[in-house]
Amino acid sequence: MHERAADTRRAVLQAAAHLFFEQGYAATSIADISELSARTSGAIYFHYAGKEQLARAVVEAHFAAWPALIARHENVGAPALERLVRLSYAVARAFRDDVFVRAGARLWAERRSINVEMPPPFLDWIATVEHLLDEARAEGTLAAGAEPVRDATTLVSAFFGLHTLSDALDERRLIEDRLTAFWHLMLPALQGAPAPAALLDRVREDTASLPR
Incomplete structure (x- = not known):
């Protein structure tokens, strides 16, 4: 039963x-x-x-997908900024391929027409990114001008804005290519010794073995 x-x-x-x-x-x-x-x-x-x-149950399923994904990438033996980039690609694939993630995102956008309280969407992401930037600072790999508290919110805002644009243009079919362009722009401001191409090459080459 x-x-x-x-x-x-x-x-x-x-x-x-x-x-x-x-x-x-x-x-x-x-x-x-x-x-x-x-x-x-x-x-x-x-x-x-x-x-x-x-x-609400679909939105909760959307949010339930993230903690395990974050934990898997936090346990990857790589520098913090590389783990942040790897996590971003895993999230991008989830938004492209996972129906609960995609439906949850659409329902959140339509939340004002749904008479039920929805969970807040971005606070955990901001905290996760801030934590990884703090780790990068502790490792000595974060740029001197970067500020984890300030930049975490900016990165999350830009990342999810990229998703909204990619969804509108081609239903996220090119999201990984757009994400690569995003990191080519962002990483020189985050890396103490800027080498965005090398980091992105490592991440993209390892795509098939990244945790899903």
Whole structure:
């Protein structure tokens, strides 16, 4: 019984994420989710009080993807700035390929039309980037003019702005190329001994073996 209930919740949430991403919140109905998930509306309402709660559950799944991804990259044996760049590519691939991540991002953008409180989106990212910049400073690899508290917010703002632009232009198909251009611009201001091409070459060459 518990396994069947868990299967239903997974199927409903997967269908909801797909539809919320493809159609948006307002255009998606419980009937649409019922049809795609092959579960009755009654079964959906048994697990979720309504469409608002489903939307929040998808956004929560979006945020739940990040801690393990961050932890895996924090444990990679590489300098802090390289780990930051590696993490950025993993996040970019998730935004391109993971339906929960993509749906969560769209729902957050549409949050004013959803009558439910959503988790805050960027505070943990800012803290993560600030921590990595602090590590780079401790290693002696951070540029003298860089300031972790100030620059973490700027980097997160620019990074997610890049995602918004890439989504609008080509649904993030070229996100990794655009991210490479982003780091060619940013790294000379962050590296104590600027060598962005060498760092990016190492990261891109190792793409196939990076933690996903």
